[in-house]
Amino acid sequence: MEGILITTQKALHLLVTGDQELWSIVILSFSVSLKAIVLTTPPAMLVAYSLVNGNFPGKRVILAVFNSLLSVPTVVIGLFLYVMLTRQGPFGDLRLLFSQTAMVIGQILLCFPILVALGFATINAADRRVRETSITLGAPWWYTILTVLYEVRFGLLAAVLTGFGRIISEVGISMMVGGNILGYTRNITTAIALETSKGEFAQGIALGIVLLALAFVLTTFLTYVQGKQGMSK
Amino acid sequence: MIHKKYIFTAILYIFSAGSILAEPVRLATTTSTDNSGLIKELLPYFEKETGNELLVISAGTGQALRMGQDGNVDVLLVHEPEAEKRFIQAGYGVNKRAVMYNDFVFVGPESDPAGIKGESDAISTLKKIFIEKHVFISRGDDSGTHKKELVLWEKAGLKPQKSWYREAGLGMGRVLQIADELNAYTIVDRGTWLAFKSKLSLKLLAYGDKRLHNQYSIIAVNPARYSGINYLGAMSLIAWITSIGGQEKIENFRINDQILFIPVAVKN
Numbered sequence: 356m357e358g359i360l361i362t363t364q365k366a367l368h369l370l371v372t373g374d375q376e377l378w379s380i381v382i383l384s385f386s387v388s389l390k391a392i393v394l395t396t397p398p399a400m401l402v403a404y405s406l407v408n409g410n411f412p413g414k415r416v417i418l419a420v421f422n423s424l425l426s427v428p429t430v431v432i433g434l435f436l437y438v439m440l441t442r443q444g445p446f447g448d449l450r451l452l453f454s455q456t457a458m459v460i461g462q463i464l465l466c467f468p469i470l471v472a473l474g475f476a477t478i479n480a481a482d483r484r485v486r487e488t489s490i491t492l493g494a495p496w497w498y499t500i501l502t503v504l505y506e507v508r509f510g511l512l513a514a515v516l517t518g519f520g521r522i523i524s525e526v527g528i529s530m531m532v533g534g535n536i537l538g539y540t541r542n543i544t545t546a547i548a549l550e551t552s553k554g555e556f557a558q559g560i561a562l563g564i565v566l567l568a569l570a571f572v573l574t575t576f577l578t579y580v581q582g583k584q585g586m587s588k
Numbered sequence: 589m590i591h592k593k594y595i596f597t598a599i600l601y602i603f604s605a606g607s608i609l610a611e612p613v614r615l616a617t618t619t620s621t622d623n624s625g626l627i628k629e630l631l632p633y634f635e636k637e638t639g640n641e642l643l644v645i646s647a648g649t650g651q652a653l654r655m656g657q658d659g660n661v662d663v664l665l666v667h668e669p670e671a672e673k674r675f676i677q678a679g680y681g682v683n684k685r686a687v688m689y690n691d692f693v694f695v696g697p698e699s700d701p702a703g704i705k706g707e708s709d710a711i712s713t714l715k716k717i718f719i720e721k722h723v724f725i726s727r728g729d730d731s732g733t734h735k736k737e738l739v740l741w742e743k744a745g746l747k748p749q750k751s752w753y754r755e756a757g758l759g760m761g762r763v764l765q766i767a768d769e770l771n772a773y774t775i776v777d778r779g780t781w782l783a784f785k786s787k788l789s790l791k792l793l794a795y796g797d798k799r800l801h802n803q804y805s806i807i808a809v810n811p812a813r814y815s816g817i818n819y820l821g822a823m824s825l826i827a828w829i830t831s832i833g834g835q836e837k838i839e840n841f842r843i844n845d846q847i848l849f850i851p852v853a854v855k856n
Contacts, residue, residue, distance in 0.1 A: 441658050441660055442658050442659035442660055443658050447659075450816055452660050453643065453645055453661075534643075534645040535645070535646070536643045536644055536645055537628070537631075537644065539643055552619075552758070552761045552762045552765075553761050553784075554761060554764075554784060554787040554788075
């Protein structure tokens with residue numbers, strides 16, 4: 356077994372030399388998770404908005420359901436989706452198992468409750484007068500929604516980034532419904548799991564560095580925009 | 589209802605567009621062929637020579653057979669003759685061909701506390717480990733290797749105890765790493781062993797029993813069971829891997845000049 360220093364050196368070498376396999380895995384990871392977050396954000400925000408401002412029975416129950424979904428393990432989502440998408444399952448005819456689309460769907464299921472729960476907390480804390488003023492001034496309903504969401508955009512951005520951080524770092528769903536197929540469904544986390552199982556730690560560490568760098572960039576970005584918001588007040 | 593399904597499918601096509609044109613061939617194979625690097629070596633040749641795209645999912649033989657049974661893959665490369673026979677008899681698979689073989693070997697710590705070094709009888713090897721109660725790592729994942737190991741324990745008439753017998757539930761590579769860290773014995777296919785041995789301090793200790801033969805076969809998933817099975821693609825992989833060219837590629841796949849899998853499909 357080689358030392359940790361040599362392994363890390365090899366990892367950095369892979370990163371800076373632009374190892375094609377490594378970077379294609381990184382790109383795949385981002386492409387899948389970006390699709391998932393882009394498709395999830397608008398409906399999740401609408402749900403969060405209606406849970407704050409809507410007037411219908413069972414609001415608390417729905418909110419409680421979303422909150423409890425926050426703690427569902429990714430392998431359970433993976434298993435659920437596997438059973439749905441397998442050829443003998445209800446959606447078997449779509450032939451989606453072991454595809455990027457299946458990974459996107461799984462990640463949507465994972466981040467939807469996160470965005471709803473965090474979105475709810477953010478919108479709930481918004482100044483009520485924004486909505487009331489907008490309605491009083493005769494704005495159409497969709498414009499009112501946009502106004503309120505815009506008012507709390509930094510909080511919502513934090514929610515979206517949290518959701519993105521969660522799905523790009525998850526491994527259970529991607530492994531189960533993606534199948535870890537090289538060049539097709541192998542993403543950062545499943546590649547790390549595989550490379551570790553093969554005893555090839557260098558590539559695993561290199562990919563780990565990419566994830567860490569991403570976390571750092573997202574956090575810094577968030578701190579920066581929230582800082583700006585704080586100053587403008 | 590039908591309409592909804594079409595719309596759903598259409599949406600999915602839109603954001604998966606550009607990835608594939610022709611229907612790819614889905615192969616489920618065992619971790620031993622994948623972890624050893626064989627599949628990665630063969631894949632580009634197959635794709636180039638037949639024009640088919642190959643998607644490889646690696647899992648234990650048990651899980652691979654299940655994927656075939658459920659119609660989630662088109663073709664299987666596995667190594668558990670008994671389960672394969674049942675799979676075909678039940679009508680899940682067709683056109684089985686023998687592809688290659690190697691053997692299972694016992695590896696363990698250099699100190700060899702159970703004294704199995706040089707042993708060529710698999711049963712007495714297990715008996716020695718059993719008597720010494722030295723830690724033994726089992727795959728424990730319903731894979732071909734795991735099944736083989738269980739059959740051997742049964743033949744030896746022994747029931748290993750939990751105090752020293754550990755079931756990992758992981759692929760071959762991980763199990764070798766665990767055995768290495770815990771200075772334990774384990775059973776491994778020669779291909780994975782050769783691929784991993786430079787990274788481990790474990791030593792090859794016992795092999796050579798006929799009962800340790802490890803046969804790999806390729807089976808197409810029965811196209812009559814599910815619509816949309818890529819049967820032609822599956823057959824093109826079977827044809828390619830059992831062709832002279834494919835078999836030569838297997839024979840030429842070596843690590844430190846040692847052959848990992850001995851091809852058997854083409855005979856003079």
